[in-house]
Amino acid sequence: MRRSVVAGNWKMYGSGSMIEGLVTALAASVATDACDVIVSPPFPYLSLVQQLAKGTGIGLAGQNCSAFEPGAHTGEVAAAMLADIGCQWVILGHSERRQAGETDSEVAAKAAAARQAGLQPILCVGETLEQRQSGDAVAVVTAQLEALVVDLAAGDMIAYEPVWAIGTGETATPEQAQEMHSEIRAFLAKHQPALAEDTRLLYGGSVKADNAAALFAEQDIDGGLVGGASLQADDFAAIVRAAP
Numbered sequence: 001m002r003r004s005v006v007a008g009n010w011k012m013y014g015s016g017s018m019i020e021g022l023v024t025a026l027a028a029s030v031a032t033d034a035c036d037v038i039v040s041p042p043f044p045y046l047s048l049v050q051q052l053a054k055g056t057g058i059g060l061a062g063q064n065c066s067a068f069e070p071g072a073h074t075g076e077v078a079a080a081m082l083a084d085i086g087c088q089w090v091i092l093g094h095s096e097r098r099q100a101g102e103t104d105s106e107v108a109a110k111a112a113a114a115r116q117a118g119l120q121p122i123l124c125v126g127e128t129l130e131q132r133q134s135g136d137a138v139a140v141v142t143a144q145l146e147a148l149v150v151d152l153a154a155g156d157m158i159a160y161e162p163v164w165a166i167g168t169g170e171t172a173t174p175e176q177a178q179e180m181h182s183e184i185r186a187f188l189a190k191h192q193p194a195l196a197e198d199t200r201l202l203y204g205g206s207v208k209a210d211n212a213a214a215l216f217a218e219q220d221i222d223g224g225l226v227g228g229a230s231l232q233a234d235d236f237a238a239i240v241r242a243a244p
Helices: 016-029 043-052 079-084 095-099 104-116 129-133 137-149 174-191 212-216 233-242
Strands: 005-009 036-040 058-062 089-092 120-125 157-160 200-203 223-226
Touching (some): 005 089, 043 058, 079 104, 104 120, 104 137, 120 137, 174 200, 174 212
Parallel strands (some): 058 089, 200 223
């Protein structure tokens, strides 16, 4: 039985005071015994969140990491640094970074660095609206997976995030999301059969309190990678409660 997970990606939002209030509210309202609850604040606030969330069961993820080991790489953050301050996970290949030019091979290199540092990657894949409308959605997602599946390890997660449903208010229907999640699991069964059944697959694309339960009820959806709704404690807590 795969354990459900709800991960909040706070992107480039927040301030010290706002995040202190948010974590305090989450700690009081989110139960972590039924599923894994993860938050991913901007880099400057990781240590603050780690301190505030200590003992609450709320896990910590970086939003990205470098493929390089610590060294002369100004502006980069090494995976080992994230692990050192208490991160357990790191989000890699998010669509916003792919749209900025990040390639499949770069995501794979970052995933390797993350695993080496003891982090568990949350690997993002997904298609644009144009790719879906042209009938290429499955081909695009499986091509992204091709670069990642060779080194896939136990504990890695895959987040399907249709680009057309991120920050737009649009959401894939539960049936559309399940269809792609089923394709992803079938791909894993072919290329990494020992890991296919246990690898957790998350849906990311305007997950909200009012659609989370329907999405999470699908067979191959093991939780969500939540954007905007994770910045509101009540909304995020409602999504966590929707996890089976």
